[in-house]
Amino acid sequence: MKWNKFRLKTTTAAEDIVSSILSDLGIEGVEIEDKVPLTQKEKEQMFVDILPETIPDDGTAFINFYLEEGEDKDAVLAKVLEELAGMREFVDLGPCTIEESQTEDVDWVNNWKQYFHQFYVDDILIIPSWEQVKPEDEGKMIIHIDPGTAFGTGMHETTQLCIRQIKKYVTDTTRILDVGCGSGILGMLALKFGAAYAVGTDLDPCAIDATHENMKENGVPKEQYEVMIGNIIDDKAIQDQVGYACYDIVAANILADVLVMLTPVIVSQLKPGGIYITSGIIDDKEEVVKQAVADAGLELLDVTYQGEWVCVTARKSE
């Protein structure tokens, strides 16, 4: 299906007001284009560590909205312009010019799937849940993954670095905590490597749903893998729910800056002698995470690398 796309020029200060006018008129799913830098919180949530150089914010913003081809666009646009004109008497909304174009219907949520096909990480077959296992692979260690809109196909270097370290340290009595579980891939693989029990936490509700779906696909029972939503860094209720001094391994594949805040907290969740596996660390930030680990009194065990990414593994003293 084709859509009519409208690009409304306004100011960064008026973005919220214009979006809310459109929403009141029943126009949903607007896109905002501006040059306002991401906040630290936005960077953390988007798993962005190093941003490309951007041009300075000049105060200009564009609000894009879409109408289906069959909709009466003239009537909708007339209403939009009337509402904007009314509001402009009180607030500077910028030029409010509207450019029109046509666009194809693209399935943004599922489009990435064409780039995700089965692949190996060492001897582990990671396979999208919509692909078939080939007969010659049937005896292999296999994990079926559909991350949905969460992170964790297994293709990222940081996930692969964590997988290898988890495999190295897991035993058949291991209780593992995966902070930032995304698709649930690390906890589920830990169970496949023989771990006894896994807990995953994430801030993102999509990650919790994706992990539950992937558990079903992989036959992981709820009694073996518990998933919790919340921020263990500053939420005491989540810290209590996750439990103290009860994990043989804590894995955290998050950004370096988040690991710096997480590390002093997570020491309390680790058992004495427990292993802390961290990645999501771009090479420039290796020293920052090593320092956080040392400051928390953990002993550095391993530093491993893949591409420009780093994995730091440490141990809590007995």
Ligand SMILES: C[S@@+](CC[C@H](N)C(=O)[O-])C[C@H]1O[C@@H](n2cnc3c(N)ncnc32)[C@H](O)[C@@H]1O
């Ligand atoms: C890079 S993904 C890792 C996903 C998966 N564990 C993997 O290794 O592929 C990082 C995840 O951490 C989550 N996250 C970021 N900050 C967090 C925090 N403070 N507590 C829990 N999860 C967090 C994000 O929502 C995201 O799902």
